[in-house]
Amino acid sequence: MLTEHDETSENPAETPVVVLVNLGTPDSPHPRDIRRFLREFLSDRRVIEMHPLMWKPILECMILPLRPHRIAANYRSIWTPEGSPLMAQSIAQTKALTTSLSSKARVALAMRYGQPSLESVLDELYSQGHRRVLLIPTYPQYAASTTATVTDALSHYLLSRRDQLEVRTIRSFPTExxxxxxxxxxxxxxxxxxxxxxxxxxxxxxxxxxxxxxxxxxxxxxxxxxxxxxxxxxxxxxxxxxxxxxxxxxxxxxxxxxxxxxxxxxxxxxxxxxxxxxxxxxxxxxxxxxxxxxxxxxxxxxxxxxxxxxxxxxxPWGNASRGAIETLEALARRGLAGWVD
Structure with missing residues (x-):
């Protein structure tokens, strides 16, 4: 998801894009969509550090047939007219950060699992001519099962590109x-x-x-x-x-x-x-x-x-609150240094 932006005076190759990346969410609280989401999430070897030959039978035969039905009611209890809270609030953050950064950079939202996928967002930016990307995984504390899997996905994407993006990442920000x-x-x-x-x-x-x-x-x-x-x-x-x-x-x-x-x-x-x-x-x-x-x-x-x-x-402290947006803006401005004034 890429926020609206006036492109009449920009050179896409020189205009950086801040990509916020969160974990992701099922498309709906229906067990079918929960199952699809869990299959992708729990198949990540950064998340489950077990050999696939051992883990896949457990996942496919024990977890995926049962767990989506067990937690569907939990998802239904938090679902909003705008979708899951995580998606709705992440979109709100993206829009608010766009306003805060003004014309300095564009802002996009990606999810590590589910949609919009990081690959699809980077593809869209690439096709529009953008070559400078600041990736901000929205995990304040680094973990291999969260932050590292985002950079894994980024590396996998870059392997497919002859003309490489210029990418910066924010590793973590526990004491920002x-x-x-x-x-x-x-x-x-x-x-x-x-x-x-x-x-x-x-x-x-x-x-x-x-x-x-x-x-x-x-x-x-x-x-x-x-x-x-x-x-x-x-x-x-x-x-x-x-x-x-x-x-x-x-x-x-x-x-x-x-x-x-x-x-x-x-x-x-x-x-x-x-x-x-x-x-x-x-x-x-x-x-x-x-x-x-x-x-x-x-x-x-x-x-x-x-x-x-x-x-x-x-x-609650995050979402599109003033403090959360000020945090993202501080991270973005630090990461954009040298690309923008």
Whole structure:
């Protein structure tokens, strides 16, 4: 998806394009579309580090026949007239960043899995004469299963081109000042509306990140250290202690050991230990999606209240908020340096 832009005075070869890349989403909440999406996603060897001869029978015979039906209701519960929240909010981000950058560059949106695919977006840019691309995977913390698979797809595309694109990429931005400020402002806005948590009485703020298998971490993936770096910067900005702002990990899949502590276990334990209020922010998700709207704002909220908690606040920070767009603009301007004034 490429935003509208006045091309009357531009030379496409000299006009850079910022390509925002998110994970992707099924086309609809129907099991058929969920199955198609999961097949592409779970066939990526960066995501499932198992030999295809072992993994494909599990995927095709056990996961794809069952899981799409099991999670279809979850997708239906978050679906909007504009489609999935992730797609709707990513489109809104693309349009807002176009406005922020003005005539400096064009902005396009691609998805790593599903549509619009990165390949189709790069094809469109190439056919229009564009040769300068700044790729921004919208994952603040680097992981091989997210950021690296985007650059894998980029490399695969470039292999097919004799006339190469000039490409720059943003690797990650766990402590980008605009990003930390966006997180902090969203938290402060919630506290201005609902009051500051009573930390002395056991209230807590949780930063929940998508987990990855422990094996990936043990083999050198820097993801956990970048999550911790984000939280340390956020603690400093908000003047909070380690006990007041906790780090947890969510969205565990399968039976292997994953990074912890698990968000849902922490939420339940805190309620049973007497915490009356939890505020939860998901710094790793720049656009709301199933993992935030369903898993955190619904499932974890229900878990906390059923275990004895009184108040649970999911704090959105990304989407097309001012802070999120300022973050993307800061990354874009840094990446575009030398291409534009």
């Amino acid at each position: 000042p605009a990003y930390i400020e966006a997180l902090a402002r969203s938290i402060e806005d919630t506290w201005a509306e609902r009051g500051r948590p009573n930390f002395a009485a056991g209230d807590r703020l949780i930063a929940s990140f998508h987990s990855i298998p422990q094996k990936m971490h043990d083999q050198g993936d820097p993801y956990r250290s970048e999550c911790v770096a984000t939280v340390e910067a956020l603690r400093a900005r908000l003047d909070l202690s380690n006990d007041e702002l906790l780090v947890t990990f969510q969205s565990v899949f399968g039976h292997a050991e994953w990074l912890g502590p698990a968000t849902i276990d922490t939420v339940e334990n805190l309620a049973r230990q007497g915490s009356g209020r939890l505020d939860v922010i998901c710094p790793g998700f720049m656009a709301d999606c199933l993992e935030t709207v369903d898993e955190i704002a619904q499932l974890n909220r229900e878990t906390f209240l059923e275990a004895g908690g009184s108040e649970f606040n999911y704090i």
